Amino acid sequence: RIRRISITDRLLRHPGRLSMVYFGALIIIVTGLLLLPISTSDIIFTNFPIAFFTAVSALSTCGIPVVNTGEYWSMFGQVVVLFSIQFGGLGVMTFASMVALGVSRRLKVSQRMLTANELGTTKLSEVKGVLTVVLGTSIIAEVLTFVLLLPDLFRVNHGNMGRTLWQALFYAVSAYNNTGFTPDATGLHVNRWGVGLPILISAFIGTLGFPVVLNLVQCARRRLSPKRWTLHTKLTLVTTAVLVATSLAWFLLVEWSNTGLFPADDPGMKMRRAMSAAVMPRSAGFDISWVPEVTNETKVFMSILMFIGAGSSSTAGGIRVTTFAVILLICRAAFTGHRDVTVFRRRIPRRIQMTAVSVTTACFALVMVGAMMLMFTTGCAFVDAVFEACSAFSLGGYSVGVASAGNPASLFILSAEMIVGRLGPLTIAYSISRPMAPEPIRYPQENIIVG
Amino acid sequence: RIRRISITDRLLRHPGRLSMVYFGALIIIVTGLLLLPISTSDIIFTNFPIAFFTAVSALSTCGIPVVNTGEYWSMFGQVVVLFSIQFGGLGVMTFASMVALGVSRRLKVSQRMLTANELGTTKLSEVKGVLTVVLGTSIIAEVLTFVLLLPDLFRVNHGNMGRTLWQALFYAVSAYNNTGFTPDATGLHVNRWGVGLPILISAFIGTLGFPVVLNLVQCARRRLSPKRWTLHTKLTLVTTAVLVATSLAWFLLVEWSNTGLFPADDPGMKMRRAMSAAVMPRSAGFDISWVPEVTNETKVFMSILMFIGAGSSSTAGGIRVTTFAVILLICRAAFTGHRDVTVFRRRIPRRIQMTAVSVTTACFALVMVGAMMLMFTTGCAFVDAVFEACSAFSLGGYSVGVASAGNPASLFILSAEMIVGRLGPLTIAYSISRPMAPEPIRYPQENIIVG
Numbered sequence: 001r002i003r004r005i006s007i008t009d010r011l012l013r014h015p016g017r018l019s020m021v022y023f024g025a026l027i028i029i030v031t032g033l034l035l036l037p038i039s040t041s042d043i044i045f046t047n048f049p050i051a052f053f054t055a056v057s058a059l060s061t062c063g064i065p066v067v068n069t070g071e072y073w074s075m076f077g078q079v080v081v082l083f084s085i086q087f088g089g090l091g092v093m094t095f096a097s098m099v100a101l102g103v104s105r106r107l108k109v110s111q112r113m114l115t116a117n118e119l120g121t122t123k124l125s126e127v128k129g130v131l132t133v134v135l136g137t138s139i140i141a142e143v144l145t146f147v148l149l150l151p152d153l154f155r156v157n158h159g160n161m162g163r164t165l166w167q168a169l170f171y172a173v174s175a176y177n178n179t180g181f182t183p184d185a186t187g188l189h190v191n192r193w194g195v196g197l198p199i200l201i202s203a204f205i206g207t208l209g210f211p212v213v214l215n216l217v218q219c220a221r222r223r224l225s226p227k228r229w230t231l232h233t234k235l236t237l238v239t240t241a242v243l244v245a246t247s248l249a250w251f252l253l254v255e256w257s258n259t260g261l262f263p264a265d266d267p268g269m270k271m272r273r274a275m276s277a278a279v280m281p282r283s284a285g286f287d288i289s290w291v292p293e294v295t296n297e298t299k300v301f302m303s304i305l306m307f308i309g310a311g312s313s314s315t316a317g318g319i320r321v322t323t324f325a326v327i328l329l330i331c332r333a334a335f336t337g338h339r340d341v342t343v344f345r346r347r348i349p350r351r352i353q354m355t356a357v358s359v360t361t362a363c364f365a366l367v368m369v370g371a372m373m374l375m376f377t378t379g380c381a382f383v384d385a386v387f388e389a390c391s392a393f394s395l396g397g398y399s400v401g402v403a404s405a406g407n408p409a410s411l412f413i414l415s416a417e418m419i420v421g422r423l424g425p426l427t428i429a430y431s432i433s434r435p436m437a438p439e440p441i442r443y444p445q446e447n448i449i450v451g
Numbered sequence: 452r453i454r455r456i457s458i459t460d461r462l463l464r465h466p467g468r469l470s471m472v473y474f475g476a477l478i479i480i481v482t483g484l485l486l487l488p489i490s491t492s493d494i495i496f497t498n499f500p501i502a503f504f505t506a507v508s509a510l511s512t513c514g515i516p517v518v519n520t521g522e523y524w525s526m527f528g529q530v531v532v533l534f535s536i537q538f539g540g541l542g543v544m545t546f547a548s549m550v551a552l553g554v555s556r557r558l559k560v561s562q563r564m565l566t567a568n569e570l571g572t573t574k575l576s577e578v579k580g581v582l583t584v585v586l587g588t589s590i591i592a593e594v595l596t597f598v599l600l601l602p603d604l605f606r607v608n609h610g611n612m613g614r615t616l617w618q619a620l621f622y623a624v625s626a627y628n629n630t631g632f633t634p635d636a637t638g639l640h641v642n643r644w645g646v647g648l649p650i651l652i653s654a655f656i657g658t659l660g661f662p663v664v665l666n667l668v669q670c671a672r673r674r675l676s677p678k679r680w681t682l683h684t685k686l687t688l689v690t691t692a693v694l695v696a697t698s699l700a701w702f703l704l705v706e707w708s709n710t711g712l713f714p715a716d717d718p719g720m721k722m723r724r725a726m727s728a729a730v731m732p733r734s735a736g737f738d739i740s741w742v743p744e745v746t747n748e749t750k751v752f753m754s755i756l757m758f759i760g761a762g763s764s765s766t767a768g769g770i771r772v773t774t775f776a777v778i779l780l781i782c783r784a785a786f787t788g789h790r791d792v793t794v795f796r797r798r799i800p801r802r803i804q805m806t807a808v809s810v811t812t813a814c815f816a817l818v819m820v821g822a823m824m825l826m827f828t829t830g831c832a833f834v835d836a837v838f839e840a841c842s843a844f845s846l847g848g849y850s851v852g853v854a855s856a857g858n859p860a861s862l863f864i865l866s867a868e869m870i871v872g873r874l875g876p877l878t879i880a881y882s883i884s885r886p887m888a889p890e891p892i893r894y895p896q897e898n899i900i901v902g
């Protein structure tokens with residue numbers, strides 16, 4: 001009994017370090033497997049940069065492809081990619097939950113109860129419990145998507161059952177874990193609702209993040225009104241809804257007559273494509289064929305969306321919608337002359353505000369450095385460099401073609417962005433949430449002039 | 452006695468509104484004067500967009516030219532521009548000081564003494580006093596620059612005394628007020644130290660901001676050690692030094708072999724040009740001929756520098772170096788697990804932190820919206836749009852040629868950026884510094900997950 005608690009405690013003491021070891025080990029193993037001739041269709045040794053990039057892209061659930069997944073990799077290679085996506089997605093959800101759990105364990109009992117409740121982990125005081133729920137939720141979501149995809153994929157593949165099963169599995173895993181790899185060389189069949197809609201919904205639920213989904217399920221089961229949702233759930237849902245509505249409006253207004261993006265002269269079809277384009281960029285990155293066709297203005301808009309990203313503790317990346325919301329709430333409080341940052345009749349703690357500011361600043365600096373390095377190494381336009389850096393950092397999975405197999409330096413830059421995008425905000429959030437010793441010296445305040 | 456205090460109080464009650472009225476009235480008057488045929492060399496009626504843009508550019512001390520100042524405008528027109536620069540510069544320094552003063556008046560006596568001392572306005576409890584000191588400082592700085600410029604300008608103009616006096620006056624006013632207009636059609640003689648150095652020093656002092664200059668002068672007069680400088684002075688000087696050193700290194704490393712920027716194959720000459728390029732972009736914007744020649748990477752770097760801008764209450768713009776420093780200090784505190792944001796053994800008040808975050812966020816949004824609108828109206832590249840929007844917002848005065856007389860929409864977009872760049876951060880800072888009523892309801896805290 002004592003022994004078990006001590007292992008748990010040791011695991012929980014350094015979740016940041018633990019997640020680095022987990023992802024580091026997986027990157028080495030997967031790169032090694034993808035380097036083997038058995039992983040490719042042509043039975044050749046893959047270049048190291050391509051194998052490494054694909055391993056990082058899959059494990060970080062980013063999904064930017066450097067080669068055509070369905071054509072270049074053999075069935076063995078595709079299975080390796082699929083496992084990488086699954087372990088990458090499970091890994092980040094588990095570690096994020098463990099960080100939250102680790103924080104709650106260290107707080108005082110009264111606060112701890114509150115936090116545990118907020119995270120929807122009331123009865124999960126151990127890692128095993130977290131793992132079970134994360135795994136269970138993933139399996140349920142993926143099996144549901146898998147089943148829903150079967151009928152229409154069966155038709156697409158002209159009755160080839162083996163192919164249908166494999167593609168349904170790949171899409172199901174890829175969608176819930178928000179990775180944009182497609183097993184089909186022709187890309188995603190977004191025009192067919194039977195394929196597009198289950199993927200869209202699964203990816204969308206994946207972007208909300210584990211704590212939100214769990215809280216929603218628990219509240220629904222106990223028949224609690226939306227007023228009883230946690231602040232985190234409310235903030236995530238409202239911000240996500242605003243972002244999706246804005247994107248939808250943007251794509252319909254700005255890109256309506258862009259034939260590269262909306263080929264058919266059919267309003268219904270345009271609506272479906274715009275909906276897909278509005279939900280996907282923040283996370284999934286499926287159906288990338290149209291991305292290089294958008295206007296430069298849309299590239300900038302999408303870069304901002306991708307930078308904001310999706311929900312905390314989700315497999316999608318970015319600075320997270322709650323971080324973005326907190327920054328906006330700080331501005332609102334400041335402009336209206338308030339000192340307390342409040343929303344939904346709750347006060348946002350000071351520590352959370354500092355985390356939001358520093359995550360945003362650090363990530364912005366990271367994306368800018370990455371974009372500059374891409375400009376130096378590939379000579380691409382600033383707008384493309386920003387797009388590619390945002391996509392890699394926020395694990396969006398879209399690409400305008402800056403990174404290519406012919407330029408290893410660009411692949412390594414994007415790999416670095418993906419790794420930091422995967423581990424960075426989590427680690428920052430963790431390092432700030434460490435128990436704080438009371439300040440040994442409290443210096444006097446002095447005013448300065450800003451603005 | 453009672454009457455005088457009541458006028459002062461009324462003036463101090465709404466410095467934000469007062470500065471809007473002041474700049475609004477001046478923009479109307481100056482635009483009207485520049486529209487007249489007497490203002491142009493060719494005695495023609497100027498187009499409204501050109502006159503409006505030039506008036507805003509001069510009054511905001513931005514200095515982006517849309518026509519060649521020395522060729523297009525007559526002597527009368529140039530005098531109007533010169534007066535605009537002087538009144539624009541004086542206006543912002545006065546209003547910024549009044550905002551600070553107004554804030555200090557409202558605080559409790561003990562805090563008030565401290566604030567007044569920090570601002571270097573110990574004995575200036577009235578608007579008249581502030582005006583006197585601002586005016587006095589400006590006159591001293593401008594007369595000094597004027598005298599220092601005379602000998603070398605006399606040589607440049609081949610002994611033409613009238614021309615020399617006029618150019619020296621124009622450069623002296625333009626430099627201290629950090630406006631990049633040049634009276635000479637051939638541009639600034641940056642290669643001659645006799646012209647370049649006084650302008651560089653005057654512009655640099657102008658970027659520090661009125662409170663810093665005053666504090667330095669007072670400390671020097673009382674022979675106080677640098678340790679006794681105010682926190683505001685220390686933070687401004689250190690951040691400015693780091694930014695200038697970084698720019699210098701950047702220009703020497705990245706642009707060393709760019710013949711467009713450094714034409715001569717002479718290291719000393721390259722050094723002088725790099726020094727000028729390192730100091731100017733954040734503020735003055737003289738010598739713009741080389742700007743379109745820089746690489747895209749340098750344009751991005753300069754955009755960031757311009758966005759950060761110069762000192763508070765200075766004629767230069769941007770979010771101000773102290774705002775930038777506070778953001779970095781919040782990050783440092785967060786990463787090292789501290790709750791107090793401290794620097795130089797002083798604690799940065801909570802209100803200042805909120806102001807810094809909201810000024811930065813609002814200004815970033817403004818620049819992005821401006822850049823997007825420039826892309827829509829002119830079809831220019833993203834990097835050029837960002838550069839131009841940053842330059843206009845932060846009153847930098849450089850241009851890569853996005854705005855042109857042929858495209859009125861682009862001129863109005865940049866004018867809007869300049870006006871908001873001039874009044875925005877000040878107004879935001881003021882609205883936040885308003886007296887805060889104690890929160891009527893204090894909501895309970897609730898944790899959310901960010902990052």
Ligand SMILES: [K+]
Binds near residue numbers: 062178283395
């Ligand atoms: K993705």
Ligand SMILES: [K+]
Binds near residue numbers: 512513514736846
């Ligand atoms: K300027």
